[in-house]
Amino acid sequence: MKAMEVRLNVNGEAKQWTIAPGDLLLDVLRREGYFGVKRGCEAGECGACTVLLDGKPINSCLMFAAQAEGADVLTIEGVAHGSTLHPLQEAFLDHGAVQCGFCTPAMILNAKALLDRKPHPSEEEVREALAGTYCRCTGFRKPVEAVLAAAGAKR
Amino acid sequence: MFDRVEAFYRPGTVREALRLLQNGKNRARVVAGGTDLVVEADRSIRFLIDITHAGLSYIRRRGKACVIGATTTMATLENSPAIRALAGGILARAAATCGSVQIRNMATLGGNLANGSPAADTATPLLALDAEVVLADARGRRKIPLTAFYSGLRKTAPGKALLIEVVIPALPRGGRWSFQKLGRTESDISLVNAAAGLQLDSKGRAKWARIALGAVAPTPIRAVNAEKLLVGRKVDESTLAEVCDQVAREVQPITDVRASAEYRREMCRVLVRRALEECAAGTGCSL
Numbered sequence: 001m002k003a004m005e006v007r008l009n010v011n012g013e014a015k016q017w018t019i020a021p022g023d024l025l026l027d028v029l030r031r032e033g034y035f036g037v038k039r040g041c042e043a044g045e046c047g048a049c050t051v052l053l054d055g056k057p058i059n060s061c062l063m064f065a066a067q068a069e070g071a072d073v074l075t076i077e078g079v080a081h082g083s084t085l086h087p088l089q090e091a092f093l094d095h096g097a098v099q100c101g102f103c104t105p106a107m108i109l110n111a112k113a114l115l116d117r118k119p120h121p122s123e124e125e126v127r128e129a130l131a132g133t134y135c136r137c138t139g140f141r142k143p144v145e146a147v148l149a150a151a152g153a154k155r
Numbered sequence: 156m157f158d159r160v161e162a163f164y165r166p167g168t169v170r171e172a173l174r175l176l177q178n179g180k181n182r183a184r185v186v187a188g189g190t191d192l193v194v195e196a197d198r199s200i201r202f203l204i205d206i207t208h209a210g211l212s213y214i215r216r217r218g219k220a221c222v223i224g225a226t227t228t229m230a231t232l233e234n235s236p237a238i239r240a241l242a243g244g245i246l247a248r249a250a251a252t253c254g255s256v257q258i259r260n261m262a263t264l265g266g267n268l269a270n271g272s273p274a275a276d277t278a279t280p281l282l283a284l285d286a287e288v289v290l291a292d293a294r295g296r297r298k299i300p301l302t303a304f305y306s307g308l309r310k311t312a313p314g315k316a317l318l319i320e321v322v323i324p325a326l327p328r329g330g331r332w333s334f335q336k337l338g339r340t341e342s343d344i345s346l347v348n349a350a351a352g353l354q355l356d357s358k359g360r361a362k363w364a365r366i367a368l369g370a371v372a373p374t375p376i377r378a379v380n381a382e383k384l385l386v387g388r389k390v391d392e393s394t395l396a397e398v399c400d401q402v403a404r405e406v407q408p409i410t411d412v413r414a415s416a417e418y419r420r421e422m423c424r425v426l427v428r429r430a431l432e433e434c435a436a437g438t439g440c441s442l
Contacts (some may be wrong), residue, residue, distance in 0.1 A: 002161060021203065022157025024193065043194050044258055056230070056260045062193045063261065064186065066163040067205055110256065131342060132255020 008068045010034070011078025019065045025051070026060040029075065036076035036105040040134075047133035050106035051075050057106075057113045057132070076105035079112065088112055091150035092143065099137035106133040111147040120151055156196050157203075165205045169291055169319055175204045176315050177293055185317060187226045188261035190254070191270045211265070211319055214238060219325035225265025225318050229253045232264060232277075241323065243332035245280040245350055252276055254342050265318045268301070271309040271374075274345045278305075278375035280334050281321065282367035283350035288312075289320040298322065305374035327354040327363050331437055333430035337422050339413070345370045346414045347422040351430035353390070361385045366398075366427055371406040371419050378405045381427070390435040398431065399424040 007016045010029070019028055026049045029037045040048030042061045049061040052074040079086045088108050091097070098104050107130055114121055114129040121129070126147045130140065166172040176183050182201035186192050211224035214235050221241055223232070232238050232250035239247045253259055253267065253276050267275045268288065278301070286301045292315055301321075304312050311318075336348040352365035364385040366378040381401040388394045408419035 004163065020158065020160070021163035022160030022200075024157070044190055044254070047255060047257055050257055053260075057257045058261050059190075059257045062189045062258075064157075064163060064189065064193075064203065064205070066165070066203075067186075067189070067207070069165065113256075129256055131340075132257045 004066065006065055006069050008070065009072045011074060017065075021064075021066060023065040024061060025063045025065045025068050025073075028065040029060060029073070034075045034077055038102055038105065040102075045134070046103075047106045047110070048103055050109050050133065052109055052113055055113060055116060057110045059132075074109065074112075076108060079108060086112070087153055088115070088147065088150045091146040091153065095142050095146040095149060097139065097142040097146040099135070099139050103133050103135045107135070107143050111143075111150070115147070115151055121147075123148060126151075156193075156198075157200065159198060159201060160203055161201045163203045163205065165208050167208055167210070169206075169209050169211070169317065172204055172206050172209050173291060173293060173315075173317060175202070176317065178202075179204070185269075187263040187266045188228065188258075190258050190262045191266060191272075206317070207263075217322075221323040223264055223321045223323070225269075225320060226263045227265075229259035229262045229264070229267075229277075230256075233259065242280070242284055242326055242330065242352065245283065245332045245334040246277060246323075248334045249276040249280045249336070249348070249350070252336050252338070252342055252345075258342075264321060268304065268321070269311055269318045271305065271311045273308065273372060273374050274348070274370035275375060276336065276345055276348055276369065279348050279367045279369040280332075280350040281323070282375055282377050283332070283352045283365040284323050284326070285365070287322045287324070288318055289322060290316040291319045292316040302377065308373035327352070330354050330363070331434040333433040335426040335430045335433075337426060344413070347371055347408075347419050347426055349423065349426035349430050351427065351434050353385075353431065353434035355390070355435075358389075360387060360389050366402060366430075368402070368406060368423055368427070371408040371423055373407070376406070378402045378427070380405055385431075390431060395428055395431060399428050402427045 038048035040046035044059045044062045051060045110129050179202040184200045207226045211226040213224040229250040233247045267277045287298050331353045334350045337346045348369040350367045354363035356362040364382045369375045381398050408416045410416045
Protein backbone atom coordinates (compact mmCIF):
# COMPACT_ATOMS: atom_id res chain seq x y z
CA MET A 1 0.00 0.00 0.00
CA LYS A 2 1.33 3.40 -0.98
CA ALA A 3 0.79 6.57 1.01
CA MET A 4 -0.56 9.67 -0.67
CA GLU A 5 -1.10 13.30 0.22
CA VAL A 6 -4.43 15.05 0.56
CA ARG A 7 -4.79 18.82 0.77
CA LEU A 8 -7.99 20.27 2.13
CA ASN A 9 -9.39 22.99 4.37
CA VAL A 10 -10.74 21.92 7.73
CA ASN A 11 -12.62 24.53 9.72
CA GLY A 12 -10.92 27.26 7.70
CA GLU A 13 -7.39 25.94 8.17
CA ALA A 14 -5.36 24.57 5.27
CA LYS A 15 -4.21 21.02 5.96
CA GLN A 16 -1.99 18.57 4.17
CA TRP A 17 -2.15 15.03 5.46
CA THR A 18 -0.51 11.77 4.50
CA ILE A 19 -3.18 9.13 4.03
CA ALA A 20 -3.58 5.62 2.71
CA PRO A 21 -5.49 5.49 -0.61
CA GLY A 22 -8.27 3.47 0.99
CA ASP A 23 -8.66 5.64 4.11
CA LEU A 24 -12.16 6.90 4.81
CA LEU A 25 -12.67 10.56 5.65
CA LEU A 26 -14.15 9.66 9.05
CA ASP A 27 -11.02 7.75 10.08
CA VAL A 28 -8.65 10.47 8.92
CA LEU A 29 -10.55 13.26 10.66
CA ARG A 30 -10.61 11.35 13.95
CA ARG A 31 -6.93 10.41 13.58
CA GLU A 32 -6.20 14.13 13.20
CA GLY A 33 -8.07 14.91 16.42
CA TYR A 34 -11.53 15.96 15.21
CA PHE A 35 -13.37 13.80 17.72
CA GLY A 36 -16.63 15.69 17.21
CA VAL A 37 -16.94 13.55 14.07
CA LYS A 38 -18.51 10.46 15.63
CA ARG A 39 -18.02 6.86 14.61
CA GLY A 40 -21.48 5.33 14.62
CA CYS A 41 -22.90 2.68 12.28
CA GLU A 42 -20.23 3.14 9.56
CA ALA A 43 -22.87 2.31 6.96
CA GLY A 44 -24.46 5.68 6.25
CA GLU A 45 -27.54 5.02 8.35
CA CYS A 46 -27.07 6.88 11.65
CA GLY A 47 -25.52 10.13 10.42
CA ALA A 48 -23.30 10.61 13.51
CA CYS A 49 -20.24 11.07 11.27
CA THR A 50 -21.78 14.02 9.40
CA VAL A 51 -19.50 16.84 8.28
CA LEU A 52 -20.18 19.66 5.86
CA LEU A 53 -18.27 19.26 2.60
CA ASP A 54 -18.33 22.56 0.69
CA GLY A 55 -21.35 23.47 2.81
CA LYS A 56 -23.32 20.28 2.22
CA PRO A 57 -23.87 17.56 4.82
CA ILE A 58 -22.34 14.21 3.92
CA ASN A 59 -21.61 10.99 5.81
CA SER A 60 -17.84 10.95 6.32
CA CYS A 61 -17.98 7.17 6.90
CA LEU A 62 -18.92 6.67 3.23
CA MET A 63 -16.39 9.00 1.63
CA PHE A 64 -12.78 8.24 0.88
CA ALA A 65 -10.45 10.83 2.38
CA ALA A 66 -8.83 11.20 -1.07
CA GLN A 67 -12.18 12.52 -2.35
CA ALA A 68 -11.93 15.51 -0.01
CA GLU A 69 -8.94 16.85 -1.96
CA GLY A 70 -9.39 20.61 -2.36
CA ALA A 71 -12.64 20.67 -0.39
CA ASP A 72 -13.76 22.81 2.54
CA VAL A 73 -14.67 20.56 5.45
CA LEU A 74 -16.54 21.87 8.45
CA THR A 75 -16.75 19.80 11.64
CA ILE A 76 -18.51 20.74 14.86
CA GLU A 77 -15.16 22.01 16.17
CA GLY A 78 -15.31 24.84 13.62
CA VAL A 79 -18.88 25.98 14.24
CA ALA A 80 -18.29 28.27 17.25
CA HIS A 81 -16.29 31.49 16.91
CA GLY A 82 -13.70 31.20 19.66
CA SER A 83 -15.65 31.09 22.91
CA THR A 84 -18.80 32.47 21.27
CA LEU A 85 -21.21 29.66 20.47
CA HIS A 86 -23.13 29.55 17.20
CA PRO A 87 -26.84 30.47 17.62
CA LEU A 88 -27.71 26.83 16.92
CA GLN A 89 -25.43 25.64 19.71
CA GLU A 90 -26.99 28.20 22.09
CA ALA A 91 -30.47 27.08 21.05
CA PHE A 92 -29.65 23.40 21.59
CA LEU A 93 -28.50 24.23 25.13
CA ASP A 94 -31.46 26.51 25.86
CA HIS A 95 -33.99 23.91 24.66
CA GLY A 96 -32.42 20.92 26.38
CA ALA A 97 -31.89 19.39 22.96
CA VAL A 98 -28.69 17.64 24.07
CA GLN A 99 -29.05 14.36 25.90
CA CYS A 100 -26.10 11.97 25.63
CA GLY A 101 -24.65 14.30 22.99
CA PHE A 102 -23.45 11.67 20.54
CA CYS A 103 -25.70 12.82 17.70
CA THR A 104 -25.52 16.53 18.59
CA PRO A 105 -22.61 17.49 16.28
CA ALA A 106 -24.41 15.91 13.32
CA MET A 107 -27.74 17.50 14.26
CA ILE A 108 -26.16 20.94 14.48
CA LEU A 109 -24.19 20.59 11.24
CA ASN A 110 -27.26 19.38 9.34
CA ALA A 111 -29.28 22.25 10.80
CA LYS A 112 -26.54 24.72 9.93
CA ALA A 113 -26.47 23.57 6.30
CA LEU A 114 -30.25 24.04 6.16
CA LEU A 115 -30.26 27.51 7.74
CA ASP A 116 -27.34 28.67 5.57
CA ARG A 117 -29.39 27.72 2.53
CA LYS A 118 -32.81 28.59 3.90
CA PRO A 119 -32.77 30.96 6.90
CA HIS A 120 -36.47 30.55 7.71
CA PRO A 121 -37.39 26.90 7.18
CA SER A 122 -40.71 25.28 7.96
CA GLU A 123 -40.93 22.65 10.69
CA GLU A 124 -41.24 20.01 7.99
CA GLU A 125 -38.02 21.20 6.37
CA VAL A 126 -36.25 21.06 9.73
CA ARG A 127 -37.49 17.51 10.31
CA GLU A 128 -36.30 16.51 6.85
CA ALA A 129 -32.86 18.02 7.53
CA LEU A 130 -32.54 16.11 10.82
CA ALA A 131 -34.00 12.84 9.49
CA GLY A 132 -30.58 11.49 8.51
CA THR A 133 -29.29 11.71 12.07
CA TYR A 134 -30.45 9.14 14.58
CA CYS A 135 -30.89 10.16 18.21
CA ARG A 136 -31.15 6.96 20.23
CA CYS A 137 -32.05 8.92 23.36
CA THR A 138 -35.24 9.38 21.29
CA GLY A 139 -35.04 13.17 21.54
CA PHE A 140 -36.14 14.55 18.20
CA ARG A 141 -38.76 17.00 19.43
CA LYS A 142 -36.34 19.31 21.24
CA PRO A 143 -33.73 19.49 18.46
CA VAL A 144 -36.51 20.48 16.05
CA GLU A 145 -37.65 23.19 18.48
CA ALA A 146 -34.08 24.37 18.94
CA VAL A 147 -33.48 24.72 15.19
CA LEU A 148 -36.74 26.61 14.71
CA ALA A 149 -35.85 28.87 17.64
CA ALA A 150 -32.37 29.52 16.25
CA ALA A 151 -33.90 30.39 12.88
CA GLY A 152 -36.33 32.74 14.60
CA ALA A 153 -33.59 34.38 16.66
CA LYS A 154 -31.54 35.06 13.54
CA ARG A 155 -34.50 36.80 11.95
CA MET B 156 -11.72 -1.99 5.56
CA PHE B 157 -9.99 -0.75 2.38
CA ASP B 158 -6.46 -1.31 3.65
CA ARG B 159 -5.54 -3.32 0.55
CA VAL B 160 -6.22 -0.41 -1.80
CA GLU B 161 -2.96 0.52 -3.51
CA ALA B 162 -3.94 3.68 -5.35
CA PHE B 163 -6.74 6.21 -5.56
CA TYR B 164 -7.21 8.03 -8.86
CA ARG B 165 -9.30 11.09 -9.72
CA PRO B 166 -9.31 11.25 -13.52
CA GLY B 167 -10.43 14.50 -15.15
CA THR B 168 -11.86 12.86 -18.26
CA VAL B 169 -13.82 9.75 -19.24
CA ARG B 170 -10.94 8.67 -21.50
CA GLU B 171 -8.51 8.73 -18.57
CA ALA B 172 -11.00 6.89 -16.35
CA LEU B 173 -11.36 4.16 -18.98
CA ARG B 174 -7.59 3.80 -19.31
CA LEU B 175 -7.26 3.40 -15.53
CA LEU B 176 -10.11 0.92 -15.47
CA GLN B 177 -8.47 -1.12 -18.23
CA ASN B 178 -5.07 -1.07 -16.50
CA GLY B 179 -6.56 -2.09 -13.18
CA LYS B 180 -8.06 -5.24 -14.69
CA ASN B 181 -10.46 -6.91 -12.27
CA ARG B 182 -8.99 -5.17 -9.26
CA ALA B 183 -10.05 -1.65 -10.18
CA ARG B 184 -13.42 -0.25 -9.18
CA VAL B 185 -15.15 2.96 -10.09
CA VAL B 186 -16.37 5.08 -7.21
CA ALA B 187 -18.58 8.17 -7.26
CA GLY B 188 -20.79 8.87 -4.24
CA GLY B 189 -19.49 5.76 -2.49
CA THR B 190 -22.76 5.18 -0.64
CA ASP B 191 -23.09 1.60 -1.90
CA LEU B 192 -19.47 0.75 -2.68
CA VAL B 193 -18.12 1.62 0.77
CA VAL B 194 -20.84 -0.36 2.54
CA GLU B 195 -20.17 -3.34 0.27
CA ALA B 196 -16.51 -3.25 1.44
CA ASP B 197 -15.15 -5.55 -1.29
CA ARG B 198 -11.65 -6.51 -0.12
CA SER B 199 -10.49 -7.48 -3.59
CA ILE B 200 -10.34 -3.82 -4.66
CA ARG B 201 -6.78 -2.57 -5.25
CA PHE B 202 -7.44 0.55 -7.31
CA LEU B 203 -10.20 3.10 -6.86
CA ILE B 204 -11.15 5.42 -9.71
CA ASP B 205 -13.21 8.41 -8.58
CA ILE B 206 -15.17 9.66 -11.60
CA THR B 207 -16.80 12.64 -9.88
CA HIS B 208 -14.30 14.99 -11.59
CA ALA B 209 -14.58 13.43 -15.04
CA GLY B 210 -17.10 15.97 -16.33
CA LEU B 211 -20.17 13.77 -15.83
CA SER B 212 -22.23 16.03 -13.56
CA TYR B 213 -24.79 17.77 -15.76
CA ILE B 214 -28.44 17.96 -16.79
CA ARG B 215 -28.90 19.08 -20.39
CA ARG B 216 -31.44 19.21 -23.14
CA ARG B 217 -30.23 17.60 -26.36
CA GLY B 218 -32.81 18.05 -29.07
CA LYS B 219 -36.02 16.69 -27.60
CA ALA B 220 -34.17 14.47 -25.13
CA CYS B 221 -33.07 15.22 -21.59
CA VAL B 222 -29.60 13.91 -20.79
CA ILE B 223 -28.22 13.47 -17.30
CA GLY B 224 -24.54 12.85 -16.53
CA ALA B 225 -23.81 9.75 -14.49
CA THR B 226 -22.34 11.56 -11.48
CA THR B 227 -25.27 13.95 -11.06
CA THR B 228 -26.32 13.60 -7.42
CA MET B 229 -29.77 12.80 -6.09
CA ALA B 230 -29.81 16.22 -4.39
CA THR B 231 -29.14 17.92 -7.74
CA LEU B 232 -31.91 15.91 -9.42
CA GLU B 233 -34.53 16.61 -6.78
CA ASN B 234 -33.77 20.35 -6.84
CA SER B 235 -33.38 20.77 -10.60
CA PRO B 236 -36.23 22.81 -12.14
CA ALA B 237 -35.80 20.85 -15.39
CA ILE B 238 -36.13 17.47 -13.68
CA ARG B 239 -38.98 18.67 -11.47
CA ALA B 240 -40.83 19.78 -14.60
CA LEU B 241 -40.09 16.60 -16.56
CA ALA B 242 -42.90 14.00 -16.66
CA GLY B 243 -44.71 15.36 -13.62
CA GLY B 244 -41.43 15.30 -11.70
CA ILE B 245 -41.39 11.51 -11.21
CA LEU B 246 -37.61 11.28 -11.38
CA ALA B 247 -37.14 14.22 -9.00
CA ARG B 248 -39.66 12.63 -6.66
CA ALA B 249 -37.83 9.29 -6.72
CA ALA B 250 -34.43 10.95 -6.18
CA ALA B 251 -35.84 12.78 -3.16
CA THR B 252 -36.61 9.44 -1.49
CA CYS B 253 -33.13 7.94 -2.03
CA GLY B 254 -31.98 8.05 1.58
CA SER B 255 -31.17 10.88 3.97
CA VAL B 256 -30.08 14.40 3.07
CA GLN B 257 -26.46 13.33 3.54
CA ILE B 258 -26.84 10.28 1.30
CA ARG B 259 -28.59 12.32 -1.40
CA ASN B 260 -25.72 14.83 -1.39
CA MET B 261 -23.33 11.98 -2.21
CA ALA B 262 -25.25 9.30 -4.13
CA THR B 263 -25.30 9.60 -7.92
CA LEU B 264 -27.78 8.61 -10.62
CA GLY B 265 -25.20 6.44 -12.40
CA GLY B 266 -24.32 4.73 -9.14
CA ASN B 267 -27.94 4.01 -8.33
CA LEU B 268 -28.27 2.20 -11.66
CA ALA B 269 -24.81 0.60 -11.92
CA ASN B 270 -25.07 -0.85 -8.42
CA GLY B 271 -27.68 -3.13 -9.94
CA SER B 272 -30.04 -3.20 -6.99
CA PRO B 273 -33.60 -4.24 -7.86
CA ALA B 274 -34.79 -1.62 -5.35
CA ALA B 275 -32.99 1.35 -6.97
CA ASP B 276 -35.55 4.14 -6.68
CA THR B 277 -34.52 6.03 -9.80
CA ALA B 278 -34.59 2.95 -12.06
CA THR B 279 -38.37 2.60 -11.86
CA PRO B 280 -39.31 6.06 -13.17
CA LEU B 281 -36.52 5.80 -15.76
CA LEU B 282 -38.03 2.54 -17.05
CA ALA B 283 -41.42 4.22 -17.33
CA LEU B 284 -39.71 7.04 -19.26
CA ASP B 285 -38.10 4.60 -21.78
CA ALA B 286 -34.68 5.84 -20.66
CA GLU B 287 -31.49 4.72 -22.33
CA VAL B 288 -27.99 4.60 -20.90
CA VAL B 289 -24.77 5.51 -22.66
CA LEU B 290 -21.87 3.14 -21.96
CA ALA B 291 -18.26 3.93 -22.78
CA ASP B 292 -15.40 1.52 -23.16
CA ALA B 293 -12.07 1.37 -24.99
CA ARG B 294 -13.87 0.75 -28.31
CA GLY B 295 -16.20 3.70 -28.05
CA ARG B 296 -19.63 4.62 -26.84
CA ARG B 297 -22.92 2.83 -27.26
CA LYS B 298 -26.45 3.59 -26.20
CA ILE B 299 -28.69 0.82 -24.94
CA PRO B 300 -32.17 0.78 -23.41
CA LEU B 301 -32.18 0.69 -19.61
CA THR B 302 -34.09 -2.60 -19.86
CA ALA B 303 -31.02 -4.13 -21.59
CA PHE B 304 -28.63 -2.68 -19.00
CA TYR B 305 -29.89 -5.05 -16.31
CA SER B 306 -29.04 -8.69 -16.84
CA GLY B 307 -29.83 -10.26 -13.47
CA LEU B 308 -29.74 -9.77 -9.74
CA ARG B 309 -27.04 -7.14 -9.13
CA LYS B 310 -25.80 -7.81 -12.65
CA THR B 311 -25.51 -5.10 -15.26
CA ALA B 312 -24.17 -4.77 -18.80
CA PRO B 313 -20.98 -6.82 -19.05
CA GLY B 314 -17.40 -5.82 -19.63
CA LYS B 315 -15.36 -2.92 -18.44
CA ALA B 316 -17.83 -0.36 -19.70
CA LEU B 317 -18.52 2.82 -17.80
CA LEU B 318 -22.04 4.19 -17.52
CA ILE B 319 -21.57 7.83 -18.45
CA GLU B 320 -25.00 9.22 -19.23
CA VAL B 321 -28.74 8.61 -18.95
CA VAL B 322 -30.92 9.72 -21.87
CA ILE B 323 -34.63 10.40 -21.47
CA PRO B 324 -36.13 10.60 -24.97
CA ALA B 325 -39.01 12.84 -26.02
CA LEU B 326 -42.10 12.06 -23.97
CA PRO B 327 -45.51 11.17 -25.43
CA ARG B 328 -47.63 14.26 -25.89
CA GLY B 329 -49.97 14.88 -22.98
CA GLY B 330 -48.45 12.06 -20.95
CA ARG B 331 -49.49 11.70 -17.32
CA TRP B 332 -47.15 10.31 -14.74
CA SER B 333 -46.93 8.92 -11.25
CA PHE B 334 -44.28 7.54 -8.89
CA GLN B 335 -45.31 5.55 -5.82
CA LYS B 336 -43.06 4.17 -3.12
CA LEU B 337 -43.67 2.01 -0.13
CA GLY B 338 -40.94 1.99 2.48
CA ARG B 339 -40.73 1.89 6.25
CA THR B 340 -40.08 5.62 6.12
CA GLU B 341 -40.10 8.17 3.32
CA SER B 342 -36.36 7.87 2.72
CA ASP B 343 -35.85 4.18 3.57
CA ILE B 344 -35.16 1.51 0.97
CA SER B 345 -38.24 0.60 -1.08
CA LEU B 346 -40.24 -2.49 -0.12
CA VAL B 347 -41.96 -1.92 -3.45
CA ASN B 348 -41.95 1.05 -5.77
CA ALA B 349 -43.88 1.71 -8.94
CA ALA B 350 -43.98 4.26 -11.73
CA ALA B 351 -46.60 4.70 -14.41
CA GLY B 352 -46.99 6.71 -17.57
CA LEU B 353 -50.27 7.07 -19.42
CA GLN B 354 -51.38 8.78 -22.59
CA LEU B 355 -55.12 8.95 -23.23
CA ASP B 356 -56.90 9.40 -26.54
CA SER B 357 -59.79 11.82 -27.08
CA LYS B 358 -62.26 9.20 -25.83
CA GLY B 359 -60.39 8.64 -22.59
CA ARG B 360 -58.89 5.32 -23.65
CA ALA B 361 -55.28 4.44 -22.95
CA LYS B 362 -53.28 5.08 -26.09
CA TRP B 363 -49.88 4.39 -24.56
CA ALA B 364 -48.96 3.00 -21.16
CA ARG B 365 -45.92 2.24 -19.07
CA ILE B 366 -45.92 0.36 -15.77
CA ALA B 367 -42.59 -0.17 -14.00
CA LEU B 368 -41.85 -1.72 -10.63
CA GLY B 369 -38.90 -1.99 -8.30
CA ALA B 370 -37.89 -4.43 -5.52
CA VAL B 371 -40.23 -7.16 -6.80
CA ALA B 372 -37.97 -9.09 -9.20
CA PRO B 373 -34.22 -9.70 -9.68
CA THR B 374 -34.04 -6.38 -11.55
CA PRO B 375 -36.29 -3.33 -11.82
CA ILE B 376 -38.93 -4.39 -14.35
CA ARG B 377 -41.64 -3.24 -16.69
CA ALA B 378 -44.93 -5.11 -16.46
CA VAL B 379 -45.27 -5.33 -20.24
CA ASN B 380 -48.26 -7.66 -20.30
CA ALA B 381 -50.16 -5.40 -17.94
CA GLU B 382 -49.26 -2.45 -20.20
CA LYS B 383 -50.63 -4.33 -23.24
CA LEU B 384 -53.81 -5.13 -21.36
CA LEU B 385 -54.31 -1.47 -20.59
CA VAL B 386 -53.76 -0.03 -24.06
CA GLY B 387 -56.97 0.55 -25.99
CA ARG B 388 -59.12 0.36 -22.86
CA LYS B 389 -60.92 2.97 -20.82
CA VAL B 390 -59.22 3.37 -17.46
CA ASP B 391 -62.21 2.37 -15.35
CA GLU B 392 -62.68 0.16 -12.32
CA SER B 393 -62.84 -3.16 -14.19
CA THR B 394 -59.78 -2.32 -16.30
CA LEU B 395 -57.80 -1.32 -13.22
CA ALA B 396 -58.72 -4.55 -11.46
CA GLU B 397 -57.64 -6.63 -14.47
CA VAL B 398 -54.42 -4.69 -14.97
CA CYS B 399 -53.48 -4.97 -11.30
CA ASP B 400 -54.19 -8.72 -11.33
CA GLN B 401 -51.89 -9.02 -14.33
CA VAL B 402 -49.20 -6.99 -12.52
CA ALA B 403 -49.43 -9.36 -9.56
CA ARG B 404 -48.86 -12.29 -11.95
CA GLU B 405 -45.91 -10.60 -13.64
CA VAL B 406 -43.83 -9.77 -10.58
CA GLN B 407 -41.55 -12.26 -8.83
CA PRO B 408 -41.04 -10.86 -5.35
CA ILE B 409 -39.00 -12.59 -2.66
CA THR B 410 -39.35 -12.81 1.08
CA ASP B 411 -36.60 -11.08 3.02
CA VAL B 412 -36.08 -9.32 6.33
CA ARG B 413 -38.13 -6.33 5.16
CA ALA B 414 -41.27 -7.95 3.78
CA SER B 415 -42.75 -11.25 2.63
CA ALA B 416 -43.24 -12.13 -1.03
CA GLU B 417 -47.01 -12.29 -0.47
CA TYR B 418 -47.07 -8.80 1.01
CA ARG B 419 -44.92 -7.38 -1.77
CA ARG B 420 -47.15 -8.96 -4.42
CA GLU B 421 -50.25 -7.44 -2.82
CA MET B 422 -48.54 -4.04 -2.56
CA CYS B 423 -47.72 -4.19 -6.28
CA ARG B 424 -51.45 -4.19 -6.92
CA VAL B 425 -51.98 -1.30 -4.53
CA LEU B 426 -49.16 0.89 -5.82
CA VAL B 427 -49.91 0.32 -9.50
CA ARG B 428 -53.57 1.08 -8.87
CA ARG B 429 -52.65 4.30 -7.07
CA ALA B 430 -50.24 5.23 -9.84
CA LEU B 431 -52.75 4.63 -12.64
CA GLU B 432 -55.52 6.39 -10.73
CA GLU B 433 -53.24 9.37 -10.28
CA CYS B 434 -52.38 9.33 -13.98
CA ALA B 435 -56.02 8.96 -15.03
CA ALA B 436 -57.11 11.78 -12.74
CA GLY B 437 -54.45 13.93 -14.34
CA THR B 438 -53.27 15.07 -10.94
CA GLY B 439 -49.78 14.02 -11.91
CA CYS B 440 -47.01 13.34 -9.50
CA SER B 441 -46.81 15.80 -6.65
CA LEU B 442 -43.52 16.64 -5.01
